[in-house]
Amino acid sequence: MLNAYPTAIDVRRACRSGAFREPTAGQCPGYTQTNLIVLPEKHAASFRTLCERNPVSCPLVGETRGNGDPRFRTPLGEDSDVRFDAPGYNVYENGKLLHDDIPDIRDYWQDDSVGFLIGCSFTFEQALCDAGLTPRHMITGANVPMYKTNYPLLPAGVFRGEMVVSMRPYKRADVERVRDITRPYVKTHGEPVAWGPEGMKQLGIHDLYRPEFGDAPEPLADDEIPVFWGCGVTPQQVIMSSPHVNGFVMGHAPGKMICVDLPVAAVLSS
Amino acid sequence: MLNAYPTAIDVRRACRSGAFREPTAGQCPGYTQTNLIVLPEKHAASFRTLCERNPVSCPLVGETRGNGDPRFRTPLGEDSDVRFDAPGYNVYENGKLLHDDIPDIRDYWQDDSVGFLIGCSFTFEQALCDAGLTPRHMITGANVPMYKTNYPLLPAGVFRGEMVVSMRPYKRADVERVRDITRPYVKTHGEPVAWGPEGMKQLGIHDLYRPEFGDAPEPLADDEIPVFWGCGVTPQQVIMSSPHVNGFVMGHAPGKMICVDLPVAAVLSS
Known part of the structure; x- marks a missing residue:
């Protein structure tokens, strides 16, 4: 696989410009890759508890800044915008898939949207290669x-x-x-x-x-x-199984991750 | 149920002296109650990972001090000895139950024993009563x-x-x-x-x-x-299901918990 982008910010910028729409396996080795789920603020506390209770499928690595700000909290990446930084996105409405692998989610992001970043197994693939x-x-x-x-x-x-x-x-x-x-x-x-x-x-x-x-x-x-x-696609499956979750929910397109500035060492257990 | 012991150290001392051999539900309200599993040091790292991956059944609250020291790490309780501080104990040998609800484990504690304390649901029962x-x-x-x-x-x-x-x-x-x-x-x-x-x-x-x-x-x-x-009896079930875990393993008798000095507020999520 072509390893075109050496760092996480390189991948994010290539996604933001529309130059890169492929799965991210093998990109920016040494950096952490993450799944995305975007929820209304009213469901944020429940979602954090879901992650805490199910850390193997839903390991929460970080969030956006709250109040509808689409930037990550530092230290995930200063120059960031979850609406554009993945190579592709899925959109759900009332638990049903509305769009599959669209290039950005600017039209669906809400004033109360919160983006959650969930660790991705692509992060350990370099260690398997080594x-x-x-x-x-x-x-x-x-x-x-x-x-x-x-x-x-x-x-x-x-x-x-x-x-x-x-x-x-x-x-x-x-x-x-x-x-x-x-x-x-x-x-x-x-x-x-x-x-x-x-x-x-x-x-x-x-x-x-x-x-x-x-x-x-x-x-x-x-x-x-x-x-x-x-697998961090789990939250998208959860959205389709939870009848009380209404409105627009967004996620990355499976395999097309958001790359963050955290070095792999930061997500290893001591 | 008789609420004889107002604080966690009162319960532990009553266990240590042999005065108290009953289930601990309702004792020392406001304090955290814990399950116990005692393993050889060589399995300690795997057990911590088990707890990290299964935090709902195995929420790790604390450990003993290592190197065979049977005292808790602070702040769980300065005056402590996991060999005597529960009202009753189970002992397993090579994954099979050897003793059921014996008063202490002094005869089975080893030079490399590590005691793990797992949160117990008795801790939230006062809130349900309230x-x-x-x-x-x-x-x-x-x-x-x-x-x-x-x-x-x-x-x-x-x-x-x-x-x-x-x-x-x-x-x-x-x-x-x-x-x-x-x-x-x-x-x-x-x-x-x-x-x-x-x-x-x-x-x-x-x-x-x-x-x-x-x-x-x-x-x-x-x-x-x-x-x-x-339920924090889960690790005892795990011991009976894991063929590579040999030697003596000890746990509390189900329902007969080790009470620690942590106030309930210390185990609540923020």
Whole structure:
């Protein structure tokens, strides 16, 4: 995959100008990548509680400044505007998808909108590459496959729903190394949540080749198994499962993340 | 229920002297109550990660001082000894229950033992009483009923297992108030995880009158439903589900908590 943008602000500026509309895997290595969900202020407290109770799928890394200001709180990035800084956006109205992968959300951002940034597993992919365990989708140049599951989140206020997971195939003999490498990245999903056919059964994933988000994977080799991580698309699934969440809600297009100025070291556990 | 001990240190001293061997619900209102799990140092890092990934059932409030010192880290209590400070203890050997509700663990504590204190839902019961929603087991003087579930924890290192929950019956019309009252207690399980027949189904609880821990509840009234919270007995269930955890592991006897000097306000979310 083309690694065109060395820093997070380079990626954000390329998104803002419209020059970059692709998935962000492999971009700005060494920087943290984040998922976005934009909610009305009245749901902000419930959403923070949802993140606190479900930190594996919804690790809250930061927020916008409040009062409708679309800039991140520092130190996520001084020159920022969540309305334009992802390569693509989804828009929901009353829990139903209204727009898929549009270039910006200027027309939907409200005076009381708050943007929440949730850690993304792309952040630990460089560490997997460094260990000779390069994720398959980085080799094929595809978007990572993501799946709805039947694993219920622990409810919080108005929010309820099921976890979304991302998948990378590995040999079973490599799973413990993959767990060890990704475990410290507690703010970007950490170690896998499940793996193998037993993991698919536990999560209620029936067809590996029909992911709900991202690209379908190429066929796994005979000695490979799917390995699943919590995924920050989860809040978008939650929006569609929470009947009391009305009005416009916005998120990034899955795989097209907001890159922030936090170095990877800042999201590692001590 | 007799409220014999006004402060946490009073409860601990009564346990240490052997004078108090009962469940601790209703004792030292205004103080935090905690579950205990004692592990060998080699599993401590994995256990901290388990708590970080599963904070609703395993909210880590504190630890002992390390290097086999059985005293809490301050500010949990200066005059403390986890080997004696609960009214009763369970002991496990190689994942199997060896002793049930013995008065102390002096014979099993090791040079490398670390005690972890996990928030207990008894901590928010005074707030429910203050709102006229007194938990049933406080009225009947029984131990709270606790159930194994089939809700998988998110794995961490050597640890895997299923959540244990506690149950208090309420009218369905009161559930939103009960949720609101308990939600801020993020370090003592917070708001319920599930409720009603639909919650029993989700958690895989088949018989409300046969809990795995604590006392069986009296029959619910026609207009009542069971309301379930995460429970700090979960780590003991984890020990029995994690095949790579060997040697002696100790915990409190379910319902017989270690009371610590932290005021309730210290475990409330801001």
